[in-house]
């Protein structure tokens with residue numbers, strides 16, 4: 285085992301154990317912890333590096349959270365608070381200001397905190413819920429100077445909503461992801477003049493509702509098929525040059541114009557936070573940047589599960605919560621198997637989940653025409669497992685994003701050329717995640733084990 289090589293023989297707190305350890309106390313981790321507890325896991329520990337729980341939600345003070353899960357519109361902090369309260373009430377333990385440094389295939393977690401120093405936890409199951417981070421400005425090659433006044437949209441959101449500091453007076457936003465759109469509205473409400481949102485693609489990166497509610501309702505111009513071609517200013521940003529792009533997405537210099545501004549925000553994408561996962565040897569899907577998972581949210585390493593933005597970037601927190609619930613319940617079941625505790629009254633008396641696993645095989649789900657990625661990438665086939673167990677997981681929900689926008693299309697799920705599910709869609713856009721349900725019992729075993737999801741013309 286390669287883990288903790290430098291720590292061998294040192295006096296660690298080796299007695300630390302958890303049935304389920306959850307890394308990350310955002311909405312995914314909190315939902316997973318609640319579900320693990322509800323599913324019978326005894327000791328569930330959430331490890332969070334920040335001083336507070338809730339992940340990104342405490343800085344998202346706008347409404348728009350929880351429409352699906354709670355049937356009401358909440359702010360980010362309100363949504364987080366409901367899960368923090370519930371997790372506390374079911375007996376989840378929290379370790380705040382604790383940074384996980386390593387996860388091993390033997391289900392050990394190494395973390396550090398100012399209070400406890402170095403900690404090693406042996407776990408029955410681990411849930412990765414580390415969220416994602418913003419693509420930094422350095423990922424882009426932009427000519428010009430490097431003055432003050434340039435932020436990622438999330439940093440600016442934290443400055444305004446948590447620290448109470450305005451980043452500037454006149455802003456331009458590069459990229460039309462949801463964080464940038466929401467910040468365009470937020471800055472406007474705080475009296476900042478948002479000059480423009482500039483998007484290199486010919487379609488917006490964020491949700492249609494955010495384009496309407498955050499830009500159109502405030503008359504903020506959105507330049508699609510444009511980019512920033514130069515940054516101006518020495519000590520402080522003085523403005524940016526903006527130009528349309530050609531087919532190769534290169535700026536057309538002859539059509540460039542200048543927009544004065546003292547603030548530039550980057551909203552150019554989010555990257556799932558998977559250094560821990562990759563170092564543990566977990567298979568990563570290059571299309572999502574997150575672990576390959578089954579529909580039970582189990583990664584390629586048995587006993588290690590993942591949920592939320594660490595798996596793929598979600599538009600809506602409600603879907604993050606749904607993933608977390610699935611991961612939590614499955615992790616609790618796995619932890620019981622690891623603890624060799626017989627689970628009476630479930631899958632075969634005294635047999636525990638191992639008997640179910642023997643009867644299960646895994647199929648694959650692949651992106652087909654005009655589909656950038658699918659999650660999960662694998663699904664569990666319950667084969668001859670008892671009917672109750674099979675029925676419990678009868679619906680297979682597949683999330684996907686299209687590669688290109690399209691109208692009047694049909695979403696098809698097929699196996700070896702036979703279409704299992706067709707769903708009409710008036711519009712599909714890469715900025716909006718789609719979900720499709722398949723009846724698992726309708727998947728014919730004689731047709732192989734690979735489902736393909738495609739978006740085709742009607």
Ligand SMILES: Cc1cc2nc3c(=O)[nH]c(=O)nc-3n(C[C@H](O)[C@H](O)[C@H](O)COP(=O)(O)OP(=O)(O)OC[C@H]3O[C@@H](n4cnc5c(N)ncnc54)[C@H](O)[C@@H]3O)c2cc1C
Nearest residue numbers: 308310311312332333339340348384414415592593600601
């Ligand atoms: C600006 C913005 C606006 C949004 N607006 C909406 C909206 O209006 N409606 C909606 O439904 N959704 C919205 N979303 C989406 C939603 O907030 C996210 O999808 C959701 O927060 C993701 O949850 P998560 O738990 O996966 O990740 P996060 O919320 O990012 O939580 C991950 C947690 O893991 C912790 N962590 C990471 N690494 C470690 C480590 N090594 N050790 C310990 N802890 C670690 C982090 O500190 C963090 O607390 C918005 C998102 C953003 C960024």
